[in-house]
Amino acid sequence: MSEPLIQIQSVVKQYTRDTQKLTVLDGLSINVDEGDFVALMGPSGSGKTTLLNLIAGIDRPTKGKILVGRDEVSSMSEGALAKWRSQNVGFIFQLYNLVPVLTAYENVELPLLLTNLSRARRKQQADLALSVVGLSDRKDHYPRQLSGGQEQRVAIARAIATDPKLLVADEPTGDLDAKAGEEILVLLERLNAEFKKTIVMVTHDPRAASRAHRLVHLDKGVLKEDVRGVPGQAVGMAAAAATAAGS
Amino acid sequence: MKFLPLILKNVFRKKTRTLLTIGSIMLPLLVICVMGTFLRALDRPDAAAERGMYRLVVRHKVSLTSLLPLAYQEKIRQLDGVTAATNFNWFGGQYLDRSPRNMFPRFAVEAQSFLKVFDDATIVKGSADEWLHDRAGCLVGQNLSDKFGWKIGDKVVLKGDIFPVNVELTIRAIYFLPSGTSASLFFNRTYLDEALPAFQGLLGTVWIKARDAEAAGRLTRDIDPQFENSPFPTKTETEKAFQMEFVSMLGNVKLLITSIGIVIVFVILLIAANTMAMAARERVTEIAVLRTLGFQRSTILSLVLGESVAIAVLGGLLGIGVFMLLEPVFKRGLQASPMSTLAATMKIYPEILALGFAVAVGVGILAGLVPAIRSAQRTITDGLRQVA
Numbered sequence: 001m002s003e004p005l006i007q008i009q010s011v012v013k014q015y016t017r018d019t020q021k022l023t024v025l026d027g028l029s030i031n032v033d034e035g036d037f038v039a040l041m042g043p044s045g046s047g048k049t050t051l052l053n054l055i056a057g058i059d060r061p062t063k064g065k066i067l068v069g070r071d072e073v074s075s076m077s078e079g080a081l082a083k084w085r086s087q088n089v090g091f092i093f094q095l096y097n098l099v100p101v102l103t104a105y106e107n108v109e110l111p112l113l114l115t116n117l118s119r120a121r122r123k124q125q126a127d128l129a130l131s132v133v134g135l136s137d138r139k140d141h142y143p144r145q146l147s148g149g150q151e152q153r154v155a156i157a158r159a160i161a162t163d164p165k166l167l168v169a170d171e172p173t174g175d176l177d178a179k180a181g182e183e184i185l186v187l188l189e190r191l192n193a194e195f196k197k198t199i200v201m202v203t204h205d206p207r208a209a210s211r212a213h214r215l216v217h218l219d220k221g222v223l224k225e226d227v228r229g230v231p232g233q234a235v236g237m238a239a240a241a242a243t244a245a246g247s
Numbered sequence: 248m249k250f251l252p253l254i255l256k257n258v259f260r261k262k263t264r265t266l267l268t269i270g271s272i273m274l275p276l277l278v279i280c281v282m283g284t285f286l287r288a289l290d291r292p293d294a295a296a297e298r299g300m301y302r303l304v305v306r307h308k309v310s311l312t313s314l315l316p317l318a319y320q321e322k323i324r325q326l327d328g329v330t331a332a333t334n335f336n337w338f339g340g341q342y343l344d345r346s347p348r349n350m351f352p353r354f355a356v357e358a359q360s361f362l363k364v365f366d367d368a369t370i371v372k373g374s375a376d377e378w379l380h381d382r383a384g385c386l387v388g389q390n391l392s393d394k395f396g397w398k399i400g401d402k403v404v405l406k407g408d409i410f411p412v413n414v415e416l417t418i419r420a421i422y423f424l425p426s427g428t429s430a431s432l433f434f435n436r437t438y439l440d441e442a443l444p445a446f447q448g449l450l451g452t453v454w455i456k457a458r459d460a461e462a463a464g465r466l467t468r469d470i471d472p473q474f475e476n477s478p479f480p481t482k483t484e485t486e487k488a489f490q491m492e493f494v495s496m497l498g499n500v501k502l503l504i505t506s507i508g509i510v511i512v513f514v515i516l517l518i519a520a521n522t523m524a525m526a527a528r529e530r531v532t533e534i535a536v537l538r539t540l541g542f543q544r545s546t547i548l549s550l551v552l553g554e555s556v557a558i559a560v561l562g563g564l565l566g567i568g569v570f571m572l573l574e575p576v577f578k579r580g581l582q583a584s585p586m587s588t589l590a591a592t593m594k595i596y597p598e599i600l601a602l603g604f605a606v607a608v609g610v611g612i613l614a615g616l617v618p619a620i621r622s623a624q625r626t627i628t629d630g631l632r633q634v635a
Contacts, residue, residue, distance in 0.1 A: 058539055058627040079543055086541020093631075097536040101256040111540045113249050158540075 004031035005165065005198050006055055011064030011074075013050050013221075024050045026221040027064070032200060032214075034165070037192045039212035040202045046218040048202045049170055055200055056089045056168045057081045068166065086114045090159025090197075092169035096151040098143040104130065104154045105139040111162050129157040132195075133187060149180030156187060160197070167191065169201040173208050185211045250546070254553040257526070258561075265558060268522040272562025272610065273569065275511045276603050280570035281577055282504045283599040288592040289491070289501060300367050301463035304489040305453040305470055308480040311337070314449040315479050320357075323453055323470060328462025333360035334450035336436060340405035340414070351391055353405060354451075355436040358386075364456045365424065373399040373420035382438050384419035388429035390582055392421050403432065412442045428582055428590050454486075512606055515562075519614035523555045527618035534622050535630025544623040551622050555615025556608060563607020567600050 013025040024047045032038055032055075040048040053059040054066055057073040066074040071084060085091075098107045108129050112122040130136050133153040143151050152172060159167055169188065173181035189211055191197045203209050217225035259265055305323060307313035317334065324332040336355040343349045358379050362368075371389055378384045387397060397403070403416045416434050423429050440447045457463035463485065470483040527534075534547055542550075574595050582590040 053628055056539070058631075082538065082541050082543045084541075085539065091536075091539045093536070097532065099253075099533060099536075101260050102253070106252075106256075110253075110537070113253075114541050114546075119249075 005034040006032035007067040009065040011061045014062045024221050035196050037199045037212045038214045039209035040216050042218035047221040048218050052168050052202050057085050088164050090164045090167045092159050092172045094171040094174040096155040100143050103140050108157045108161050129161040133157045148176050152184050167197045167199045257554050258557050269562040271518045272515050273565040275515045276563050276566025277570050280603045282508050287596045288589045301457040302486040303455040305481050305483045308482045317448045317450050320453050328458045330458050331363035331456040333357050333364045333454050336451040339409045340407045352431040354433050355439040356433045358435050364454050368422045368424045370420050371423050378419040381419050385416040385434040386420045387432050389423045390430040516610050523615045523618045527622045531630050531633040535627045538627045548619045548623040551619035552615040556611030559607045559611030567603045
């Protein structure tokens with residue numbers, strides 16, 4: 001049996017607010033296999049976004065170990081971690097977070113500027129990423145000229161431009177209407193199935209969670225439920241139950 | 248270089264703010280270039296000496312208003328190293344009225360020797376002979392004739408004030424002096440000698456043309472001791488030092504100008520720093536997103552600093568460009584001022600343009616440094632939490 005892509009081992013994350021110490025993740029251990037599509041759910045403050053940030057290497061655990069592939073991200077230096085992120089992780093935000101003064105193409109090219117690729121190769125990869133999300137015809141449009149759904153698709157193109165193994169998404173449909181949200185979920189499913197991307201997605205939306213292969217339900221920094229199954233069946237039911245419990 | 252388009256796009260993200268900031272850097276940089284050029288002109292060596300003309304001025308040690316015996320000129324002329332000597336007498340008086348616009352230097356001179364001492368002057372209209380042979384003739388500078396629209400044969404009446412006599416002169420020649428302002432009027436002292444017999448035998452200043460630099464240096468040291476114990480002690484100095492005395496009458500001009508320059512640099516630094524602080528504050532989330540994508544802290548630092556330097560350099564280059572366009576106007580303004588003597592050495596100095604550019608770059612770096620460091624040091628999670 002192959003090693004999991006992500007190994008989270010006894011991770012503790014504490015924040016200090018004023019004089020108070022706040023434990024957000026409390027000894028969490030969890031593995032994610034390569035090619036998996038995992039939905040992280042839980043009520044506000046349960047630690048799901050913190051866990052996502054730790055997996056993506058934009059935050060560090062107070063205790064414990066996080067391995068992604070063969071890389072121990074929890075012990076990397078700041079510089080090494082930045083380089084690792086640029087090569088291994090694609091990040092999708094709830095509010096898209098595109099750079100407003102750059103066109104769709106330039107936004108997608110941004111992570112490629114950190115590589116040693118030639119201008120021609122960068123163009124080739126950015127064009128490919130835009131074609132995967134179906135926005136080749138909008139490449140010269142600025143974010144303000146795009147709908148919310150289109151902006152999120154550009155953000156996804158930016159996330160996959162460097163062809164990372166891992167995509168992390170923080171409520172990717174949270175700011176979209178039902179139709180646009182559905183399009184994004186279909187796109188994520190396709191990236192998982194067709195392009196073999198491992199996806200870890202934080203969501204409050206049971207409809208979004210039901211598209212994942214696995215549901216990890218957190219509460220107060222500990223694992224409450226971990227359900228694997230066929231999308232739309234076991235996961236969907238667990239997601240609905242988790243949402244009901246959370247509310 | 249691949250980040251340059253991103254820097255430039257950020258520069259013009261808020262066009263109005265950026266243009267106002269560029270303008271607020273451009274205008275002070277223009278002033279700095281003007282003041283720097285002025286200071287450079289003050290420090291510049293004797294313009295005549297640079298052309299191989301070593302002129303010295305001998306005056307009364309006490310003040311310019313004290314006169315010397317005319318006999319001094321002949322004594323000085325016989326000294327080794329003196330090629331020619333002439334004398335000047337400040338006439339003053341009024342032309343038309345007392346307004347500053349109509350004020351210009353007017354001297355009664357010994358015409359024959361004057362042309363020998365100032366043999367680098369060119370007669371551009373009329374003739375030196377006509378001036379020499381007309382007791383009531385005068386020689387005027389080209390800039391002066393341009394200013395008043397004078398032509399050869401025109402009458403110029405000067406109403407006496409220091410000397411109680413009015414002189415009615417005819418323009419016989421117009422000169423151009425490459426090392427001077429070409430903005431003075433000279434007439435024959437015989438006119439004044441005849442009108443005011445009491446003035447005969449006296450002179451204001453003796454102007455000497457020295458043979459070479461060595462002779463000029465030696466004469467500067469040797470002349471004054473000769474008259475030290477006489478009733479008319481002298482002070483000998485170079486033409487440039489003599490002219491600078493008029494500038495120094497305005498006070499410590501260099502200190503004043505340098506102080507103003509420092510204040511101006513500080514003000515533009517504050518303006519640019521404020522712009523950069525606002526720009527960085529508005530982009531906290533965006534910078535956190537860039538760091539999420541893998542941008543290193545050092546890259547973020549360079550992007551913010553690059554933006555600050557780009558704005559400052561644009562303002563600086565515009566300021567320098569406008570200065571280069573307006574330099575002839577400033578020069579004309581200087582010619583019409585009490586510091587007109589500086590106009591001859593005022594020009595576009597490459598080192599002043601370089602200084603202006605360096606000030607712009609320095610302001611850009613200093614203004615962007617704090618916002619850049621703050622942007623680079625903020626953690627990604629803090630940046631993503633910020634609501635823009």
